[in-house]
Amino acid sequence: MPINGEASHPFIPNTASDRAVMLAAIGVDAFDELIADIPLAHRYPDLELPDSASELEVVAELRSMASSNAEPGVMPSFLGAGAYRHFIPSTVNALLQRGEFVTSYTPYQPEASQGSLQAGFEFQSAVCQLFDMEVANAGMYDGPTAFAEALLMAARITRRKRLLILNSIDDRLVQVATAYSQYQDVTIQTVSHREALDGAIDSSVACIAFQSPNFLGRIEDARAFSALAHHHGALSVMHTNPIANALFKPPGALGVDIATAEGQPLGVPLSFGGSYIGILASRKRHIRQLPGRIIGKTMDTRGRDGYTLTLQTREQHIRRERATSNICTSTQLIALMVGIYLATMGPRGIREAAELSYHKAHYMADAIDGLDGWRVARDATIGNSGAASVFFNEFPVECPLSPGEVNRRLLDQGIIGGLDISELIPRGMLLCTTEMNTRSEIDRLIQALSEINAVDAA
Amino acid sequence: MPLYPDDLKYSEKHEWVRMMDSGSEAEVGITHHAQDSLGDVVFVELPAVGSEVSQFAKFGEVESVKAVSDLFSPVSGAVIAANQALVDSPELLNGDPYGQGWIIRVQLNDTDQLDNLMDAAEYQSLLE
Numbered sequence: 375m376p377i378n379g380e381a382s383h384p385f386i387p388n389t390a391s392d393r394a395v396m397l398a399a400i401g402v403d404a405f406d407e408l409i410a411d412i413p414l415a416h417r418y419p420d421l422e423l424p425d426s427a428s429e430l431e432v433v434a435e436l437r438s439m440a441s442s443n444a445e446p447g448v449m450p451s452f453l454g455a456g457a458y459r460h461f462i463p464s465t466v467n468a469l470l471q472r473g474e475f476v477t478s479y480t481p482y483q484p485e486a487s488q489g490s491l492q493a494g495f496e497f498q499s500a501v502c503q504l505f506d507m508e509v510a511n512a513g514m515y516d517g518p519t520a521f522a523e524a525l526l527m528a529a530r531i532t533r534r535k536r537l538l539i540l541n542s543i544d545d546r547l548v549q550v551a552t553a554y555s556q557y558q559d560v561t562i563q564t565v566s567h568r569e570a571l572d573g574a575i576d577s578s579v580a581c582i583a584f585q586s587p588n589f590l591g592r593i594e595d596a597r598a599f600s601a602l603a604h605h606h607g608a609l610s611v612m613h614t615n616p617i618a619n620a621l622f623k624p625p626g627a628l629g630v631d632i633a634t635a636e637g638q639p640l641g642v643p644l645s646f647g648g649s650y651i652g653i654l655a656s657r658k659r660h661i662r663q664l665p666g667r668i669i670g671k672t673m674d675t676r677g678r679d680g681y682t683l684t685l686q687t688r689e690q691h692i693r694r695e696r697a698t699s700n701i702c703t704s705t706q707l708i709a710l711m712v713g714i715y716l717a718t719m720g721p722r723g724i725r726e727a728a729e730l731s732y733h734k735a736h737y738m739a740d741a742i743d744g745l746d747g748w749r750v751a752r753d754a755t756i757g758n759s760g761a762a763s764v765f766f767n768e769f770p771v772e773c774p775l776s777p778g779e780v781n782r783r784l785l786d787q788g789i790i791g792g793l794d795i796s797e798l799i800p801r802g803m804l805l806c807t808t809e810m811n812t813r814s815e816i817d818r819l820i821q822a823l824s825e826i827n828a829v830d831a832a
Numbered sequence: 833m834p835l836y837p838d839d840l841k842y843s844e845k846h847e848w849v850r851m852m853d854s855g856s857e858a859e860v861g862i863t864h865h866a867q868d869s870l871g872d873v874v875f876v877e878l879p880a881v882g883s884e885v886s887q888f889a890k891f892g893e894v895e896s897v898k899a900v901s902d903l904f905s906p907v908s909g910a911v912i913a914a915n916q917a918l919v920d921s922p923e924l925l926n927g928d929p930y931g932q933g934w935i936i937r938v939q940l941n942d943t944d945q946l947d948n949l950m951d952a953a954e955y956q957s958l959l960e
Contacts, residue, residue: 533880662875662895687900696902 444790446644450815451790452738454768454806455589456517456544457647458639460617460727461809463718466641466711475710484683490706491681494669497713504619504716504724505633506626507655511666513709514701517636518550520652521583521613523699524632525551526558527656527663528581528609530698535560536579540570540599542588542755547613570599575606581632583611587618590754590804591735591768600629616640616653618766620721621728625655632656641715642708651708662688665699730809731767734816738807739769741820747774747827754799768792768806770799774827777803787822834952835864837930841946842955843906845888848930849949856943858907861934862894862925865959870896873925878914878936885911885938887945892935894925903935907945913937 388396393405402408409417427435446459470476474489484491494512501510514520525537537555539548541564552562565574575582582603586594600610609631616635619625625633637651638644656664662685670684690697719727739750751770752763773780777794780803784791792805807816840848846866850859867873875895885891885905892903914936918924924933950958 662877687895687898693900696900 444785446790447810449788449790450811450818452792452805452807452811452819453790454591454808455793455804456546456636457644457650458615458617458731458767458806458808459644459810460639460641460731462641462643462715465718466714469714470707470711475707485681488681491669491683493710493713494667494704494706495671495681496717497709498669500713500716501653501655503721504616504624505614505635505653505655506619506624507633508626508658509661509664509668510653510655511664511668513637513705513712514652514654514666515705516648516650516652517613517634517638518547518652519554519701520634520636520654521547521611522551522554523652523654523665523701524611524613524634524656525562525581525583526555526560526699527632527660527665528583528611529558529560530663531660532580532608534578534580534608537562538570538574538579538582539564540582540584540588540594541566542590542592542594543583543585543613544589547585570602575602575608577606579603579606579608581609581611583613585613586622587615587766587768590770591765591806593622593764593766596623596625596628596630600631603631604629615766617724617728617731619728620724621732621766631660637708637712640712642711649705649708651705651712661685663698665697666701667704727809728766731807734807734809734811734813735765735767735769735805737813738805738816738819739765741816742771742805742823745820745824745827748772748823751799751802754802767808768804770795770802770804772799773801773803776801780823780826783826784819784822787818789819789822833930836952836956838952840930841906841949841951842958843888843904843949844958845904845906847904847906849906849946850930850934851943851946852937856940857912858909858938858940859934860906860936860938861929862903863955864929867926867929867933870894870901870925871898872896873922876918876922876925876935878916878918879911881911881914883911885909885936887948894922905936905938906949907938907940908942909938909940911936912939 397403397405446453451459475493498510498512502508514523529535529537537560539551539562548562548564555562570582582599584594584596584599586596588594596610596612603610610629611632611634612625612628612630613634614625616637617639633655635653637653642650654664654666661668667683668685670682672680672682674680686692688698690700716724742748743750749772751772754770777796781791781794792803795802795804836842840850842848842863846863848861848863852859873894873896877893879885879891885908887906887908888904890902891905894901894903915934917932918935927933
């Protein structure tokens with residue numbers, strides 16, 4: 375449609391006379407003069423689009439396209455590895471979609487939005503309880519960026535530059551931390567458990583960072599690594615699955631100084647990998663190095679409860695290039711989802727989700743151990759890390775065929791398999807369960823796996 | 833006490849130095865003007881004892897209700913003491929900037945560096 379034609383299109387609101395007034399105001403005869411630098415052939419190319427369709431037809435076509443998606447839930451899914459499909463109570467979406475919350479952006483006069491601040495304060499308080507930590511901020515972009523900020527925080531607190539990371543961690547966390555710190559005066563080094571215990575830590579190390587449950591789903595000895603770090607005047611940084619905190623000891627009870635997590639399992643849908651929320655919590659004595667927004671509770675001149683952004687003097691709108699971090703937005707709506715989830719589930723509900731996830735994974739692992747050609751890689755290690763035996767809700771298996779082929783065959787049967795980790799473990803696949811996997815789904819998977827082996831052997 | 837005591841030397845960054853009796857050690861703090869501009873001080877980040885400071889380089893931070901500002905050392909040398917009283921009572925910087933509000937004591941590398949600083953009269957004319 376020519377831009378100077380009559381406004382007959384619902385998505386182009388200004389009329390020909392509106393445009394004439396605007397062009398006259400800036401002293402231009404025609405709109406095309408404004409885009410004269412674009413070669414004529416590229417200004418209005420033929421797009422070869424189909425004829426326009428009615429809304430009814432478009433919806434039908436899009437629905438038909440969408441139905442070819444292999445959606446977790448419609449299909450049983452055993453994929454985890456950082457994002458987990460947990461039950462989300464209806465309260466989350468019902469409250470989240472209230473206009474007061476869903477339309478608001480980071481408030482620039484935050485104290486005018488007491489409701490938003492209170493929601494953020496409740497999020498921080500719930501995070502502190504779940505992680506057994508003293509302070510938490512109002513949220514980071516996602517788990518990996520929270521982890522990266524924790525490392526830089528440790529460097530600032532200790533004024534040391536070497537950041538050690540146990541190599542049993544999800545490598546994507548290391549990649550984000552490396553990208554985040556590339557222009558900072560720090561070095562990141564991944565080490566095995568053995569190297570960490572045998573002298574890799576000295577007085578130049580700012581922190582020892584690890585993931586627990588680690589990338590293979592196993593529980594690390596957080597207490598031992600924290601003690602080791604403290605012995606050398608360093609800090610310990612633990613990246614965790616927040617649901618696991620309800621079943622295993624949380625970071626604060628293990629001597630950890632800074633705890634981070636991907637907040638997604640707490641009421642946020644998988645949603646193609648985002649947007650999620652990073653959780654960052656620490657001991658109170660480190661609060662001045664805790665980046666991002668921190669909401670405090672105070673009282674107004676009449677003695678009523680009030681909420682305020684606190685310690686803002688370290689943020690970049692005040693401190694510019696010397697701010698503690700370049701984080702400049704908040705994931706407030708996602709934090710609200712987490713807050714509502716935690717309030718709805720309560721400590722007992724989260725514990726139940728954690729227990730079910732744990733027991734289903736162990737039921738599945740025992741069943742796979744009984745299959746010919748399949749093996750739960752209980753002794754598998756990343757690099758030369760020591761193997762730990764206790765796992766939470768995911769575990770590696772060695773497949774009889776390549777994991778890619780296994781996943782193709784599972785998909786043919788309407789099952790979403792696990793993550794291909796053959797780069798770490800030969801023919802390795804990482805399988806996961808949550809409370810969302812029913813026993814019949816798990817039995818279907820076991821049946822399918824047993825046939826895959828039989829097909830191969832035949 | 834006068835706002836700018838005569839026995840101190842002053843830097844353009846609003847820190848002061850007081851030579852101690854030993855002749856090679858000095859006490860460092862912020863001036864009346866600095867504490868007045870900052871407003872109520874709520875936190876002081878001190879350097880570690882034993883660390884080195886350099887003349888006119890950052891050695892710590894002071895946070896008030898308005899802003900976080902860097903502290904710049906008026907002299908070079910090794911930190912031999914940091915005022916731990918400021919950890920719990922940062923308001924000493926406001927109430928007694930030349931006394932209980934001292935920040936660090938430094939073993940000087942080079943007393944000639946004091947010539948790079950101002951006396952009380954010069955500092956006051958800088959402020960005007």
